[in-house]
Amino acid sequence: MGNMQQHPQKPNGNGAVEQYDAIVIGAGVSGLYQLYKLREMGLSVRVFEDAGGVGGTWYWNRYPGCRFDSESETYGYSWSEELLQEWDWKEHFSGQPENERYLNFVADKFDLRKDIQLNSRVSSAVYDEDAHCWEVQIEGGQRARAQFLIGAVGVLSAKYMPPFEGIDSFKGLSFHTSNWPKEKVDFSGKRVGCIGTGATAVQLIPHVAEEAGHLTVFQRTPNYCAPCRNSEVSPETQAAWKARYAEIHKRCRETSVGFEHEFDPRSALEVSEEERLALYEKLWIQPGFTKWLGNFYDIMTNRAANETFSEFVRNKIRERVHDPEVVEMLVPKDHPFGAKRIPLETHYYEAYNRDNVKLVDVRKAPIERITPKGVKTQDAEYELDAIIYATGFDVVTGPLTQIEIRGEGGQRFKDKWAGGPRTHLGIQTAGFPNFFIAASTAFCNYTVCAEMIVEWIADCIGYLREKKLSSIAPTQQAEDAWVEHSNELASYTLLTDTDSWFMGANIPGKARALLLYANTVPEYRKECQEAAANGYQDFVLQ
Numbered sequence: 001m002g003n004m005q006q007h008p009q010k011p012n013g014n015g016a017v018e019q020y021d022a023i024v025i026g027a028g029v030s031g032l033y034q035l036y037k038l039r040e041m042g043l044s045v046r047v048f049e050d051a052g053g054v055g056g057t058w059y060w061n062r063y064p065g066c067r068f069d070s071e072s073e074t075y076g077y078s079w080s081e082e083l084l085q086e087w088d089w090k091e092h093f094s095g096q097p098e099n100e101r102y103l104n105f106v107a108d109k110f111d112l113r114k115d116i117q118l119n120s121r122v123s124s125a126v127y128d129e130d131a132h133c134w135e136v137q138i139e140g141g142q143r144a145r146a147q148f149l150i151g152a153v154g155v156l157s158a159k160y161m162p163p164f165e166g167i168d169s170f171k172g173l174s175f176h177t178s179n180w181p182k183e184k185v186d187f188s189g190k191r192v193g194c195i196g197t198g199a200t201a202v203q204l205i206p207h208v209a210e211e212a213g214h215l216t217v218f219q220r221t222p223n224y225c226a227p228c229r230n231s232e233v234s235p236e237t238q239a240a241w242k243a244r245y246a247e248i249h250k251r252c253r254e255t256s257v258g259f260e261h262e263f264d265p266r267s268a269l270e271v272s273e274e275e276r277l278a279l280y281e282k283l284w285i286q287p288g289f290t291k292w293l294g295n296f297y298d299i300m301t302n303r304a305a306n307e308t309f310s311e312f313v314r315n316k317i318r319e320r321v322h323d324p325e326v327v328e329m330l331v332p333k334d335h336p337f338g339a340k341r342i343p344l345e346t347h348y349y350e351a352y353n354r355d356n357v358k359l360v361d362v363r364k365a366p367i368e369r370i371t372p373k374g375v376k377t378q379d380a381e382y383e384l385d386a387i388i389y390a391t392g393f394d395v396v397t398g399p400l401t402q403i404e405i406r407g408e409g410g411q412r413f414k415d416k417w418a419g420g421p422r423t424h425l426g427i428q429t430a431g432f433p434n435f436f437i438a439a440s441t442a443f444c445n446y447t448v449c450a451e452m453i454v455e456w457i458a459d460c461i462g463y464l465r466e467k468k469l470s471s472i473a474p475t476q477q478a479e480d481a482w483v484e485h486s487n488e489l490a491s492y493t494l495l496t497d498t499d500s501w502f503m504g505a506n507i508p509g510k511a512r513a514l515l516l517y518a519n520t521v522p523e524y525r526k527e528c529q530e531a532a533a534n535g536y537q538d539f540v541l542q
């Protein structure tokens with residue numbers, strides 16, 4: 001520690017190992033802030049980023065219609081008043097191009113680029129127990145060492161492609177939504193297929209439906225989609241945000257899930273039906289996740305309470321789609337509202353009223369294979385010019401387990417996490433000293449918890465440097481207790497009853513475990529703060 005050079009070298013191809021105080025993997029929302037924080041503390045930092053630009057999620061997911069499902073003013077960083085005052089959000093739920101511009105603006109404003117190496121995928125990271133430091137290898141052979149390794153690789157960044165037979169035989173164009181080309185794709189006049197109807201597809205489908213000659217949507221499970229109600233930000237609103245950002249961020253840190261919305265403390269079952277419906281109607285016309293996160297608290301914990309709102313949403317869907325057969329295909333009946341991620345939509349259901357859109361039930365007749373001509377299901381073949389795979393991600397565990405990370409005794413991270421994530425506080429894992437996970441896995445507005453975690457990591461590294469300690473990792477007991485505590489919290493919710501990516505159930509063969517931490521934001525913050533305030537008692541310090 002401290003003996004690393006202050007100014008990182010350019011990538012070298014001559015086999016020499018570069019030295020830094022900290023290496024950050026990933027230049028997305030968490031990675032950029034982690035770089036800023038650590039550099040501010042005087043560390044030499046190198047960020048290795050796989051992509052050709054900064055932005056993480058907002059770099060890769062450039063499919064038509066991609067946007068925040070969080071209110072823009074709450075998703076943006078809260079840590080620089082100057083940034084808050086300089087940046088104008090154009091829409092209440094900002095779109096991908098704008099979000100990418102925002103993160104580039106941040107990279108420029110804080111002069112972050114000089115420490116970021118793009119087009120550099122980390123293939124392995126190995127802990128050197130004698131030197132208490134990590135050595136990472138970049139694809140292509142470049143090597144770098146640092147005392148601290150921070151995985152800021154995101155939670156929804158390892159794309160999932162179902163292993164359909166014949167994928168490569170398709171003669172038309174193929175896209176995965178999370179690896180969308182930079183150039184505009186022209187679907188006009190084309191026969192397009194979209195596999196999947198999760199949050200991504202729900203954003204994309206109305207756009208492709210408008211442009212394509214014909215769109216076939218292959219749906220396995222319908223979702224409860226709620227209206228986003230996006231709109232442009234007026235100059236008055238912009239000014240009002242700027243005047244009260246401190247208040248907005250304070251509120252987000254105090255609510256259960258990091259939004260301005262908060263659950264209603266009443267049970268859905270303790271009010272009259274009239275009162276209940278009045279609240280549902282009121283929530284429905286509001287933008288964003290209000291319908292989910294501003295609802296009666298027990299829609300997330302009690303089946304009967306939940307059913308009152310689930311049925312309300314089903315009826316809203318029924319009102320919007322003309323063809324009765326299509327309606328029943330779109331109405332979810334197999335899971336409670338909110339037990340899967342609620343997609344926010346704009347004109348989604350209306351897309352199915354168009355003559356050029358066909359909905360195909362691939363639960364009833366599953367996709368058998370991809371053919372040179374298109375998609376072959378059990379009962380038909382659909383001829384297509386383009387296939388869009390909106391098939392999601394290997395969530396939380398995927399981005400880290402695809403890197404060959406080896407800790408103490410050569411232990412493989414991938415093996416350790418084979419049964420699900422194992423951490424203390426979601427941040428560190430036993431046997432992998434000085435390795436930190438800077439990604440929010442809390443059930444929370446992403447940036448709100450990510451900032452808290454990045455700051456916790458920076459403070460922890462500051463503590464080690466101040467005390468002249470060389471390494472930190474949680475004790476096995478602390479980790480076991482955290483995993484048990486996380487599972488217990490999860491068991492109080494309806495999340496664990498349903499097959500969803502929250503549970504790892506979207507990937508065949510993946511261990512079933514709640515991948516998100518189901519505590520409230522204030523409680524989670526308190527747990528993190530206490531873990532530091534007590535002198536890192538639950539950690540092994542060397």
Ligand code: NA7
Pocket residue numbers: 156162195196197198199200201218219220221341362367390391392393501506
């Ligand atoms: P999701 O929510 O995981 O959605 C993936 C979709 O792909 C979903 O509808 C799946 O159906 C479908 N899928 C996956 N495999 C298959 C196969 N083999 N056959 C047919 N259909 C399949 O990913 P998204 O990208 O939409 O959203 C991920 C998150 O990113 C989102 O929640 C936001 O937080 C941002 P299934 O439901 O499994 O039956």
